[in-house]
Amino acid sequence: MSAVRRxxxxxxxxxxxxxxxxxxxxxxxxxxSMGHATRAAQVARERDTxxxxxxxxxxxxxxxxxxxxxxNPLAVDNITNLGATIFGPIRPVPPRxxxxxxxxxxxxxxxxxxxxxxxxxxxxxxxxxxVDIQHVDPVTLAADVTHTGLVRVTVNVxxxxxxxxxxxxxxxxxxxxxxxxxxxxx
Numbered sequence: 001m002s003a004v005r006r007x008x009x010x011x012x013x014x015x016x017x018x019x020x021x022x023x024x025x026x027x028x029x030x031x032x033s034m035g036h037a038t039r040a041a042q043v044a045r046e047r048d049t050x051x052x053x054x055x056x057x058x059x060x061x062x063x064x065x066x067x068x069x070x071x072n073p074l075a076v077d078n079i080t081n082l083g084a085t086i087f088g089p090i091r092p093v094p095p096r097x098x099x100x101x102x103x104x105x106x107x108x109x110x111x112x113x114x115x116x117x118x119x120x121x122x123x124x125x126x127x128x129x130x131v132d133i134q135h136v137d138p139v140t141l142a143a144d145v146t147h148t149g150l151v152r153v154t155v156n157v158x159x160x161x162x163x164x165x166x167x168x169x170x171x172x173x174x175x176x177x178x179x180x181x182x183x184x185x186x
Contacts, residue, residue: 050157050164053113053129057155058169060116061131066102066149066173102151102171105131130156136170149173 011019096116099105111128112120132154137144141152155167 046159046164053127053157054155054165054167057129057131060096061102061105061153064099064102066171103133106133126160128158
């Protein structure tokens, strides 16, 4: 006796439910990975913006003359071969119009950050930076009330109320002897 084969009628209900569950699971995993990728891209954009703001502020500070302990601006027109050898070709940035010396940055807060002419930079609403300058002892790097010619410059960059980055540099009056002014460059 041969078995009678019945014609194929389609998938059973259980097979259809299992297939739907597998497709739903893959969809959830895809949406989760897209969410993580979107957040990673946002974090990368915020990191790039933070770096750009900090670099802009530090470039402004490095291009601004320091003041010696007696309060006299240091001459920045002398470029020595030693400075060119150590630092390579230095292209100064034009100084900000409202800043005459490094100490003028003390307590400076800008939100949104501005260009050297005082115009708010586009697409930086919600960003803020703050600069703190403190005189330090050149041996211990501890805070010092006397003007030793060395300052600690702290730049904090925040987006909204979240601190994104803090950069700390040291600026000495001797740096001015190596940095050419914009007028001295060809």
